[in-house]
Amino acid sequence: MGKILWVDLSKQSFQIKPLDKNIIRDFIGGRGSGVKILYDHLKKGTDPFSEKNLLIFATGPLTGTPVPMSGRFSAITLSPLTKTILDSNCGGNFGLQLKHAGFDMLVIEGKAKKIIYLAITPDNIKFENAEDLKGKTTIETRNIIEKKEKKKGSVVTIGPAGENKVRFASAENDGRFLGRGGIGAVMGSKNLKAIYAKGDKKIKVADPKSLEFFIYESRKWLKANPITSTGLPKFGTAVLMNIVHEAGILPINNFKSNQFASASDLSGEEVTEKLFIKKRACYRCPVACGRITKTSSKQGEGPEFETLWSLGALLGINDISWVAETGYLCNELGLDTISAGSTIACAMEMEEKGFISVGLKFGKKENIHKVLKDIAFRENIGNEMAEGSLLFSRKFGTGNESISVKGLELPAYDPRSAHGMALAYVTSNRGGCHLRAYMIAPELLGIPKKIDRFSDNGKAGLVAVMQDSAAASDSLIICRFASFAISDEYFSRLLSAVTGEDISTMNFRLIGERIFNLERLFNLREGFSFKDDNLPSRLILENLNKKRKINIDKMLNEYYRFRGWDDNGVPTSKKLEMLGLK
Amino acid sequence: MSLLKEFSRIGRDLFLSGLVSSHGGNISIRAGDKIIITRRGSMLAHLNKEDLIETGLYKDDSGIIMASTEIIVHRAIYFNTSALAIVHSHPPAAIALSLFMDEIIPIDSEASYLLHKIPVIATKETIGSKDVANIIPDYLQEYKIVMLRGHGAFSIGDILEEAYMLHSTLENACRIIAYGKIFGNAFKEYRKDGDKYTKW
Structure with a gap:
């Protein structure tokens, strides 16, 4: 029987509830179970920043098993950016540690009176004062909490952008991100700076022998497929840059063009040659598409394909080191790089049309770092841009400068x-x-x-x-x-072996x-x-x-x-x- | 690519590779609440515009009189699976093996990777049959291609080409099994867990 840790931040209390077996049967776990619980408990018209909004962290049945590429977790909430349902999926170890702590799911409601962080272990749930972490970056926060908690666990953190309820604020976990839709902002609205989890409980599967066979069969394809065996491991997600651009799919200058002579300056080959330090893999992932990189002055995670596009090609910028550093900056501030880049692109077009005057221009790097910081701290024009490109362009432009659907800025595919x-x-x-x-x-x-x-x-x-x-x-x-590399017929067999149910x-x-x-x-x-x-x-x-x-x-x-x-x-x-x- | 071009490409290759006889086999796609299926008695190698019959997926309309005899099976498959395309062929080697086996376990590498195992099912009536329509979708819940003993193969895919590929792979696999039997020696297993394919 699965367990839900249900936390009320307003009362600083918690309950441990059984996870309804019908929910597992009908929705599996992760995104599905989270959506079901959110749908059942959230009232129509709830303000995403109100105490009543729920923030759900969910593991899946594969979490913590030896199944390759299963080291991820989901977060589900009402999005402050789109006002739609939101699930976001992250490759950090938080889900693994939450499950080792004995919980399949963490549901958070309410709002803490002051900034806190939550610490979850099998024996204890702590609400720790985190006033001293106010204004700290994601990485600073993670380092401080890891030191405080002593035992190496996993920490989900937000940066200043989340604290200031920037509608596209992300949350960081082990260098990976719950990027889209404002999970970080919902954490900020609850005065929840971070969540630490650490556990040592064993994770059992129903049919280990069948699981071993299906894992072996899956691995064969993962090793044979050039995308998962070579492309992503060798070049990271940036391997897509040249292919997408050559097909005329890469949007340039806020989707005004699909031609960028310098796109190859932002390619996977260039990341590997100029920035690469080492690969980074999620738990149990043989692909290891993540990258630790370094410029002449900084080191950090990424840049991923989407970041190279949103902070580079989309803005008409081809300086790969600068793009990497801008990505690091977004990571530290806790900003989703796609929405951040797209909102900057939107502002560039609005400035071109004479609607605003911020000093942003396609192809120019000047002022971008300052504007990103202004967004994260909600200062100057950044306070308006923090609402997301759609509201921003509707307020100061025509509304058409925002290239978004339901308020979520489009990614790198025209x-x-x-x-x-x-x-x-x-x-x-x-x-x-x-x-x-x-x-x-x-x-x-x-x-x-x-x-x-x-x-x-x-x-x-x-x-x-x-x-x-x-x-x-x-x-x-x-x-x-x-x-x-593998399809639903593999996924259903892996699920059947883990749960013992014939799916x-x-x-x-x-x-x-x-x-x-x-x-x-x-x-x-x-x-x-x-x-x-x-x-x-x-x-x-x-x-x-x-x-x-x-x-x-x-x-x-x-x-x-x-x-x-x-x-x-x-x-x-x-x-x-x-x-x-x- | 136009729909006719796509159907023609697959139909021609089915015939040229010997997977269907001159007027055998049928293919379809699901488009919303419609089904587009080859005409009854059409030559898959020479499809033209009038050979593509659009009719209701959930209910009959006048198009039904032109549709392939196997529409009952195609519909049953679409009702019960998320298939977007179906190919039905009469692959000779696979049909021959289906007369002697309850499941076909490929021994070659390509089919081992792609198919693992192909169930063989048997019904007394095999063409345009309600029995087939009742049984086949259950198997296609788990497998992308199944053999109907003595008749042929049904496969599903998200894309027509994907469904076609499965027939080509199956027939190759069955020829290889048949050649192996001609040689008469014991099969030398080269795959890890090859004996577990029956559990796929």
């Missing part, structure tokens, strides 16, 4: 050059995200097979199936990169569909509608490639039908009944 990605963005339940259905896999990388990326035909079903698959694998929890591949996908639909219901309850399933006008009206334009309405209609939703994008009674959500 949907005009990958039409399936367009549909994936608009239907993603946490806003414009590439990880809910990574259509770049079939549209560019040929996984499972290559399809026409400029076509709108047949994308609806594929996006839906990939969303369901991602929702289920985020609930296991297993890294998205595993899907480059077919199709049932695995059905669980994913249930999770995705419940997230949709959550967003509908919060007031979202089909009108929000839309792209920024630039991406629909401007024909960057002189190829076919995106016909988002056609794809959406087909998508709603495929999903068993009505014309307004609302799941029908029949569909909800089939999924057991009625």
Whole structure:
């Protein structure tokens, strides 16, 4: 029987609750179980920064097992950036330690009167004063708490951005990040500077022999596939830079272009040659796509592909050392690099149009570090930019300068050059995200097979199936990169061996569909509608490639039908009944 | 790529690689609440626009009279799985092995990696059969391709090409098993845990 550690920060009290076995059966764990608990306990219209918002940290059934690429955990909450449901997934060891401490899930409600950190061990739950950590960076905070707690555990921390409720503040854990949607801001709103976990409880699996066989079969593919065996290990996630740019998918200058002569200056090859110190792997990961890097003056984590894009190519900047240092700065301040870079790009365009005067210009590095600090501390124009690019551009510009969906800034894939990605963005339940259905896999990388990326035909079903698959694998929890080499038929067998329940591949996908639909219901309850399933006008009206334009309405209609939703994008009674959500 | 081009590409290759006879086999995709399936009696190697029949996934319409005989099986598969594409072929070596085996365990490397195991199921009536429609989706919950004894293979995929690949891999694997049997010597296992493939 799983356990939930349910903490009330207002009362500084906690309860240990059993994790309902029906939730495990119907939602697996991780993202799925978190979404279910959030949906059941959060009232419609809750302010994301109120004491009533829940912040959930969830492990999955694979957490702590020898399954490769399973060393991750999820955080689930109501997003302060998008006001949608939010789950974020991180490769630090916090989930592992939480599970070793005896808990599958940590649910946090309320708000501490003063800044505190929470310390979780099998024998004790402590609410520690953390006033002395106010204003400290993520890394400083982690180092101080590790010293205080003596035993090496794992610490989730926020930086100044989280404390100041910057709507796209991240949370750090062992050099990895809960990046998107403002998890750090929710921690800040609860006066929760950090969470430490340490445990030594053993993690058991139901059928170790079968698990060993399925792990072996999975590892064979991970070793054979050039992406997981060579590309990511050798060059990190930046291995994507040249390929994405050459395909005309990399957005430049706030999505005004897809051509950047200097894109290769930001490639995986350049990271390896100029910055690389060593690889960094998540727990039990044979791929080790993480990077510890160094410039002439600093050392840090990353930069990942998305950071090289958002703080580099998107701004028209090709200085890789500067981009790495800007990434370090965001990490220390606790800012999501995608939203931070995109909000800067948005401001650059607004300045170009004469709406603001901050000293930001495409291709120029000047003032960017200062503005990032201003955002984190909510000073000067940074206070407005801390609201996210959409609110910022609506207040000072036309609103069209924000390249976002439901308020979440788009990542490094221009949907005009990958039409399936367009549909994936608009239907993603946490806003414009590439990880809910990574259509770049079939549209560019040929996984499972290559399809026409400029076509709108047949994308609806594929996006839906990939969303369901991602929702289920985020609930296991297993890294998205595993899907480059192994698929749901492996995931369902790994899950069956760990739990002892016979879960077919199709049932695995059905669980994913249930999770995705419940997230949709959550967003509908919060007031979202089909009108929000839309792209920024630039991406629909401007024909960057002189190829076919995106016909988002056609794809959406087909998508709603495929999903068993009505014309307004609302799941029908029949569909909800089939999924057991009625 | 247009839908016709995609169907034609797969249909032609199915015929040229000997996986179907001149008028055998059928392929389909799911598009929302519609199914697009090859015409009954069409030549997969020479598909034209009129050979692609669009009909309802959940309910019949007039298109049903043109659809492949196997539409009942295709529909049952779409109802019960998340498949977006289905290929049905008549691979000779695989059919031959299905007459003697209850499951096909590949011994070559490619199929071992891709398929692990292919279940063989048997029904008394095999073409356009309700029995097949009732049984096959259960197996496709766990496996991407299954053999119907004496008849042929059904596979599923997220993309048509993916579903096609499984037939090609299966037939190659079965030829290799058959060649191995001709040589008559005992199979020399080279894979770690090769004996566990039956548990896949």
